[in-house]
Amino acid sequence: MDWSKILGITCGVAFLAGSVSAATLPTAKEVQAKMGMGFNIGNSMEVPNDPTNWGNPFPTQALLDSVKAAGFNTVRIPCAWDSHTSGGKVTESWLDSVKTVVDYAMRAGLYTILNIHHEGEGGWFQSNIGTSVDNTIDNKMKTYWTQIANKFKNYNECLLFAGANEPGPNVNTWTSQHVSTLMHYYQTFIDAVRATGGNNETRTLIIQGLNTDIDKSVKSAPVSTFPKDKVEGRLMFEVHYYDPYQYTLMTSQQDWGASEPIQPQYYYGDYTKASEPKRNAGYNAWAGSVDSKLGSIVHPQEQFAKMKTNYVNKGYPVIVGEFGANVRSPELSGSDLNLHKQGRVQWHKDVVSAAKQYGLTPILWDMGNESNSGYDNMAYIRRQSSPVGKVLETDVINAMRSVYSLGNYVNNGVTHVEDFINGGSETQSSSSVVVSSSSVAVSSSSEIAQSSSSVTIALPTVLAGAQVKLHRDGNTIYASGDIMLFDVNGNLVRSTNNVSAGQAEMLLHGLRQGNYIAKCKNSVLQVKIR
Numbered sequence: 001m002d003w004s005k006i007l008g009i010t011c012g013v014a015f016l017a018g019s020v021s022a023a024t025l026p027t028a029k030e031v032q033a034k035m036g037m038g039f040n041i042g043n044s045m046e047v048p049n050d051p052t053n054w055g056n057p058f059p060t061q062a063l064l065d066s067v068k069a070a071g072f073n074t075v076r077i078p079c080a081w082d083s084h085t086s087g088g089k090v091t092e093s094w095l096d097s098v099k100t101v102v103d104y105a106m107r108a109g110l111y112t113i114l115n116i117h118h119e120g121e122g123g124w125f126q127s128n129i130g131t132s133v134d135n136t137i138d139n140k141m142k143t144y145w146t147q148i149a150n151k152f153k154n155y156n157e158c159l160l161f162a163g164a165n166e167p168g169p170n171v172n173t174w175t176s177q178h179v180s181t182l183m184h185y186y187q188t189f190i191d192a193v194r195a196t197g198g199n200n201e202t203r204t205l206i207i208q209g210l211n212t213d214i215d216k217s218v219k220s221a222p223v224s225t226f227p228k229d230k231v232e233g234r235l236m237f238e239v240h241y242y243d244p245y246q247y248t249l250m251t252s253q254q255d256w257g258a259s260e261p262i263q264p265q266y267y268y269g270d271y272t273k274a275s276e277p278k279r280n281a282g283y284n285a286w287a288g289s290v291d292s293k294l295g296s297i298v299h300p301q302e303q304f305a306k307m308k309t310n311y312v313n314k315g316y317p318v319i320v321g322e323f324g325a326n327v328r329s330p331e332l333s334g335s336d337l338n339l340h341k342q343g344r345v346q347w348h349k350d351v352v353s354a355a356k357q358y359g360l361t362p363i364l365w366d367m368g369n370e371s372n373s374g375y376d377n378m379a380y381i382r383r384q385s386s387p388v389g390k391v392l393e394t395d396v397i398n399a400m401r402s403v404y405s406l407g408n409y410v411n412n413g414v415t416h417v418e419d420f421i422n423g424g425s426e427t428q429s430s431s432s433v434v435v436s437s438s439s440v441a442v443s444s445s446s447e448i449a450q451s452s453s454s455v456t457i458a459l460p461t462v463l464a465g466a467q468v469k470l471h472r473d474g475n476t477i478y479a480s481g482d483i484m485l486f487d488v489n490g491n492l493v494r495s496t497n498n499v500s501a502g503q504a505e506m507l508l509h510g511l512r513q514g515n516y517i518a519k520c521k522n523s524v525l526q527v528k529i530r
Helices: 003-007 027-032 062-070 090-108 133-149 174-196 214-220 298-311 334-357 392-405
Strands: 038-040 074-077 110-116 160-164 205-208 235-241 318-323 362-365 415-417 433-435 442-443 446-450 456-458 472-473 476-479 482-485 490-495 504-505 513-520 523-529
Touching: 038 318, 062 090, 062 415, 062 442, 090 110, 090 133, 090 362, 090 482, 090 513, 090 523, 133 160, 133 174, 160 472, 174 205, 174 490, 205 318, 214 235, 214 298, 235 298, 298 318, 318 334, 334 362, 362 523, 472 523, 476 513, 476 523
Parallel strands: 038 074, 038 362, 074 110, 110 160, 160 205, 205 235, 235 318, 318 362
Antiparallel strands: 415 433, 442 446, 446 456, 472 476, 476 504, 482 490, 482 513, 513 523
16 A cells, blocks of 8 residues: 555655665656655755855754645755765765755655755866866765765665766866766766665666756757666756846846846846836847747746757656746835746746646755845745744745645645655655644754644654664763764764663763764764754
């Protein structure tokens, strides 16, 4: 019996350890058919050195529950790795930190995409796609993906790996040599994951287009250039969509060689401003007129049709790994801001509608920045202030939900499931609970979920390795073996080696506020100090 369908659950999670036999996971096409629309936890785990350095707190179960409750079936976790290495390898404590977030997502029932993001870490990969293979980069790809894949080798099909983010050469033009180099690195990624065995033998993997640009990819990266996979039908392709750039991302006037300056555009679709045509989406400074396609659903339809023809129809499902548009509140106010916001709602709906029409998975880019005083303000779900998980852009979310016939957003909570090992998404553990993500309170390391009926339910605090009794009570951590406490960057903060009568204790007095990872053997526990 498929409990996931009966309960409306997409994916489950199991906190088990040890060796299990590998399952033959569903194909990429079968996986993508259930992914719906997605959400990015941007400016977080991909931040170099410390995921909180760009203003967002460490992700919580409450946040991931809220993502699911908002109608998303997929979450993309951009992730840094190179800045969390020691001796050329990713530290085990950083792997544990990432696993904590992945487990939150899987428990919430989300298809989960984990990548190597590179951006912000000196662009060690994506800014260095040359005309020949760099052995240092190639070795990093092999080493990092081997470690990542081993960490998650028994997770079910709801976990997907994406090899890169927005790979591009240091020049503007892609040559066949650049494409060959990129595909070599993707081959290294695929081979490294497959070699770890377990469920990774048939896990869906995602490779990215050239700069994740649709037109560059179609022109220079046909499927004939793709790396080879030893299993059939387990690869996806990724592009990003921020068109037109002047409308979604441009923040200041620029000179692109036209007879007039190129200006940011504020108004879209049915909500343009006749008295300011140069501020309407699709205005062409060279032609001196508005290209109506760029200011309507026609443009994403045409772009996504290219993806269907060139990739989907040839056996490679496509995700739109990022899309979004800034709010123009720094410049606009009053009726102009309202007009802009109405058009922006339409832009999001048009992108999602076109993606669904052509069989693509759209994944919204969220940066967490709730401030309206500056740019990079794509914040659709609250992360930086209380209550975490509150939907900030209800009109946008409702417009996107309508494409999938979900109705207007109401937070009815999510169903926590505990089985994601060995292709186990068809079963639900007896520890599954329904929680209202708007009322989830995370207290220290113990997650307490309070339902709308005010019944308090204690969720498991051990994130992995259930055979080890690792838990927190007040300001003390208890375990059945030696305890090590790391910060989220992998630095050892404290340790114990005083197991007495089968139990070790660690006091938490004197620690700075923040998130920590406690580990005992194979068991991992997130510890939050307020």
